Amino acid sequence: MNEADARRTAPEATRPPRPMRADARRNYERLLAVATEAFSEHGANASLDDIAKRAEVGPGTLYRHFPTRQLLLEAVVDRWLESILAEAEPLRESADPGEALARWLRRLVSHLSVFRGVTAGLLPTDGPKQSAGRVLHSIAEDLLVRAQQAGQIRPDLTVSEMTTLIYGITWACGTKPVDPDRLVDLVLDGLRTHG
């Protein structure tokens, strides 16, 4: 999809980043769609052979496109993440940055919950590509800094700390019958500057 980016800075631009062949792209898309369904249904340990079967390709094809389970997970979430981005856009110019942040975090938890077990396998890798993580980080940073500049959130809180807390809440709520929104609110209450 975007593996060409890595090459772009190479001294010799020997290869024009030739596009995928039509059949390859078709299979890629189908695998991604099936995997999305399978992961949110059976968690991050869904059978890969099964995904290949449901996508009507051989296991070899699956492994060519996604050499490891991890990469498949990342691809799934990368794709899905675009919708999160869209939701965040209008919030960036909200008149009440604190409320904007709160609303986005609640939406984020809700979205992430769909992938319960998946995020567990996903988030660990803070690897080089990891576009999903970067996008999330930059949105979160934007909203957080605005809220801090408005004096609504304690200034010593970092983005990593905030997102880590959110991920933790998401995961923990997948394992116990607790309302995620309530936890987000509890934490946010604490992160606000006390007047």
Place this chain on the structure above:
Amino acid sequence: MNEADARRTAPEATRPPRPMRADARRNYERLLAVATEAFSEHGANASLDDIAKRAEVGPGTLYRHFPTRQLLLEAVVDRWLESILAEAEPLRESADPGEALARWLRRLVSHLSVFRGVTAGLLPTDGPKQSAGRVLHSIAEDLLVRAQQAGQIRPDLTVSEMTTLIYGITWACGTKPVDPDRLVDLVLDGLRTHG
């Protein structure tokens, strides 16, 4: 170990809970010891056959004592949890309940971290037996209620909410390079009653 408890309320006390045979108990203990090591070393997905080998028993023996990976995990943590209990005991009578709670939660996160991946597989089951969860819950409740009665922690916080937050932090810190103590402090700051 305590599977007799379940029977105890049955109308007919047909079976006196006969103790394990000596060799059975020996194998049980050895499996538990090896499993503890294996899980904290390789995470919750450590090979069960490997554990059986290292304990010098056949796989059949392992599966008789612990029919599922989940049950083995629970047994490991049940056992290990006793040390947590011991640490909590002196804190129960602390003059500063808020500080006592804070210290215990920090210790808890630190302990749980050893089992990183293990807790992920463990905590989901809030099943009937689950003595580990009960013990933790009761300690946490005790410390929390005392802190609340002293007016140091917001009174609307429940034990489940608090422990869920803690579990989440523990897990998330296993996946990202963030200091667990800092997160616990951030959250606790927020849970205190603001003066």
Place this chain on the structure above:
DNA sequence: GAACTAAACGGAGAGAGTCTCCGGTTCCAC
């Protein structure tokens, strides 16, 4: 539109892990 080639396909199968079944063995009560 035919021929060519790089790219992609897919299935056979090796290897690792999980779990079961059951013949043989060991412990303990009497």
Place this chain on the structure above:
DNA sequence: GTGGAACCGGAGACTCTCTCCGTTTAGTTC
């Protein structure tokens, strides 16, 4: 001792992951 319940452990069936490689196909060139 001895009978029998409890326990052991290994063979093996099954599932899942991942690789290798002969075959097929898309896209290009003339």
